[in-house]
Amino acid sequence: xxxxxxxxxxxxxxxxxxxxxxxxxxxxxxxxxxxxxxxxxxxxxxxxxxxxxxxxxxxxxxxxxxxxxxxxxxxxxxxxxxxxxxxxxxxxxxxxxxxxxxxxxxxxxxxxxxxxxxxxxxxxxxxxxxxxxxxxxxxxxxxxxxxxxxxxxxxxxxxx
Ligand SMILES: [Fe+2]
Ligand SMILES: [Fe+2]
Numbered sequence: 001x002x003x004x005x006x007x008x009x010x011x012x013x014x015x016x017x018x019x020x021x022x023x024x025x026x027x028x029x030x031x032x033x034x035x036x037x038x039x040x041x042x043x044x045x046x047x048x049x050x051x052x053x054x055x056x057x058x059x060x061x062x063x064x065x066x067x068x069x070x071x072x073x074x075x076x077x078x079x080x081x082x083x084x085x086x087x088x089x090x091x092x093x094x095x096x097x098x099x100x101x102x103x104x105x106x107x108x109x110x111x112x113x114x115x116x117x118x119x120x121x122x123x124x125x126x127x128x129x130x131x132x133x134x135x136x137x138x139x140x141x142x143x144x145x146x147x148x149x150x151x152x153x154x155x156x157x158x159x160x
Contacts, residue, residue: 001073009074011131017076019124020067020135023142025079025089026120027064030113031057036096037110043101049156053110056149063142070138091116107156114150121146 009016034057038050068078079085086093091113097105121143128136 001075005073005134009132009134011128011135013074013076016128016132016135017071017074019127020071020074021076021079021088022090023120023124023139024064024067024071025085025087026091026117027060027067028079028082028085029089029091029093030117031060031064033093033096033113034060034110037106040096041100041103041106043103045103045156046101049103049106052152056110056152059145059149063145066138066141070135073134090120107153111150111153111157114146114153117146118143118150 034053038053038057041049041053071078079088094109094113097109099105121139124139125136125143128139
């Protein structure tokens with residue numbers, strides 16, 4: 001990052017990078033969880049859920065990309081070894097249900113993941129509001145997306 005770009009970051013770089021790495025790990029894990037679940041599930045409403053899982057899985061990967069760019073810009077390294085993704089994640093990973101027809105669990109697991117992301121991003125937005133404007137904007141962007149994701153999944157809960 002350039003001189004002025006660095007100068008305007010008032011937060012501690014190590015801490016910003018650590019917070020970005022947690023988000024980066026969670027986005028990869030959500031991407032993988034949704035991608036795999038889309039292929040695993042079976043049953044009546046599976047096709048509808050599949051489409052949404054595929055789309056959101058792709059979105060989470062885009063999120064990981066934005067976070068990786070900012071990590072590198074700040075002089076950090078994205079998680080180089082996938083073994084460390086779970087270790088660094090804040091929200092973690094939930095395996096698809098053993099029973100591929102258990103769509104209720106699928107919906108609940110995604111909602112839990114999205115709720116955790118919303119909580120984290122909202123906390124991060126507050127934290128960097130005045131100390132790192134660029135990082136703040138990335139977290140804000142991602143927060144908006146996760147709020148949309150949650151809304152989309154909550155609709156499935158209210159379906160009879
Ligand atoms: Fe995301
Ligand atoms: Fe999401």
